[in-house]
Amino acid sequence: MASNSTVDPPVIAILGATGTQGQGVVAALLRCTETPFSVLALTRDIASEATQRLQARYQGDNRLKFGFANAYDFESLLTAFKDAYGVFAVTNTRLSGETIESEEDMRHEVTAGQNIYRAAKACGIKHFVMSSLPSISIASSGKFQKVFHFDQKHEIEEMAREELPATFVYPAPLSADKKVDWVDPCYDIGVFVAKIFHLGPQKTASKTYPVVGTKISIRQMADILEINISKRVIVTPSTVEQWGACISAKAGPGYRQDIEQMMEWINVAPDDKNLACERVLSKSGLNGIIGKGLDLRSREYLFGRFSET
Numbered sequence: 608m609a610s611n612s613t614v615d616p617p618v619i620a621i622l623g624a625t626g627t628q629g630q631g632v633v634a635a636l637l638r639c640t641e642t643p644f645s646v647l648a649l650t651r652d653i654a655s656e657a658t659q660r661l662q663a664r665y666q667g668d669n670r671l672k673f674g675f676a677n678a679y680d681f682e683s684l685l686t687a688f689k690d691a692y693g694v695f696a697v698t699n700t701r702l703s704g705e706t707i708e709s710e711e712d713m714r715h716e717v718t719a720g721q722n723i724y725r726a727a728k729a730c731g732i733k734h735f736v737m738s739s740l741p742s743i744s745i746a747s748s749g750k751f752q753k754v755f756h757f758d759q760k761h762e763i764e765e766m767a768r769e770e771l772p773a774t775f776v777y778p779a780p781l782s783a784d785k786k787v788d789w790v791d792p793c794y795d796i797g798v799f800v801a802k803i804f805h806l807g808p809q810k811t812a813s814k815t816y817p818v819v820g821t822k823i824s825i826r827q828m829a830d831i832l833e834i835n836i837s838k839r840v841i842v843t844p845s846t847v848e849q850w851g852a853c854i855s856a857k858a859g860p861g862y863r864q865d866i867e868q869m870m871e872w873i874n875v876a877p878d879d880k881n882l883a884c885e886r887v888l889s890k891s892g893l894n895g896i897i898g899k900g901l902d903l904r905s906r907e908y909l910f911g912r913f914s915e916t
């Protein structure tokens with residue numbers, strides 16, 4: 608998208624602006640110097656602590672406005688997207704304050720996703736950017752079919768890409784020595800999404816960008832942490848069953864197989880696969896998590912790739 612200082616900056620409406628990924632996108636869009644953007648931060652509760660914290664952080668910056676939207680309330684989405692150029696959206700597998708008792712309790716996410724892209728299409732949104740995930744059913748050739756919180760996002764992605772100019776980002780997530788992709792879902796997603804809006808749908812529509820850093824194992828992560836915090840860091844891997852029990856104790860029993868199969872897949876996924884897709888390295892990221900101990904040189908790659916497209 609070409610920058611033009613004589614017209615009002617394009618408005619990007621953000622669903623999930625008070626959450627981890629959305630906050631990173633708000634920050635990166637307001638920092639973006641290549642194209643000036645205005646941001647409409649959408650929330651279900653304008654008075655919540657999270658919304659107030661966000662307001663306080665950007666006090667005095669009139670490029671940031673707040674509005675109401677609920678992904679299960681189609682009319683609210685139409686109102687929220689009415690004057691926007693772009694939309695960034697996350698969908699949530701877990702409904703706030705509710706537990707997942709059965710696998711069917713997760714299906715609502717697809718309804719939310721459909722509401723979001725249909726409202727975006729009805730409002731003539733020029734660039735739709737969504738946080739998605741690959742299908743583990745497809746990636747594992749049918750071996751792991753219960754990682755619903757991945758597969759459903761992929762299902763929404765496949766439907767949305769048929770309907771409007773859309774770009775997708777994947778926040779990638781274990782024995783101690785298994786090398787895996789890491790992402791800072793706040794900082795990294797923000798940087799990538801701002802760059803995608805800057806480049807616009809002409810260069811990025813229909814593309815999916817896995818947002819990942821250099822593959823490292825939990826043990827290497829511990830070594831880096833040890834250097835950065837000057838304290839001994841010990842890795843004590845949990846079993847898949849312990850992990851499933853821990854997460855489902857909070858999220859509900861219906862989530863247990865989903866989360867266990869996700870970990871089983873990560874443990875057996877071929878090293879040259881970033882979950883399900885071609886490997887693309889990120890420029891920024893991990894900064895908040897492990898700091899300067901990492902070799903960041905390889906992260907120049909994605910932006911090289913962007914400019915080639």
Ligand SMILES: NC(=O)c1ccc[n+]([C@@H]2O[C@H](COP(=O)([O-])OP(=O)(O)OC[C@H]3O[C@@H](n4cnc5c(N)ncnc54)[C@H](OP(=O)(O)O)[C@@H]3O)[C@@H](O)[C@H]2O)c1
Binds near residue numbers: 622
């Ligand atoms: N964070 C990660 O590392 C990561 C990695 C892979 C995938 N994901 C997926 O991405 C989703 C979002 O991740 P996150 O970490 O950014 O979420 P988060 O920090 O849990 O925040 C959730 C956000 O969604 C908004 N929200 C919740 N229900 C909504 C509804 N009905 N309508 C509109 N907005 C709603 C909340 O806003 P209000 O409460 O202000 O309305 C909040 O801003 C997760 O649920 C997960 O499935 C996350």
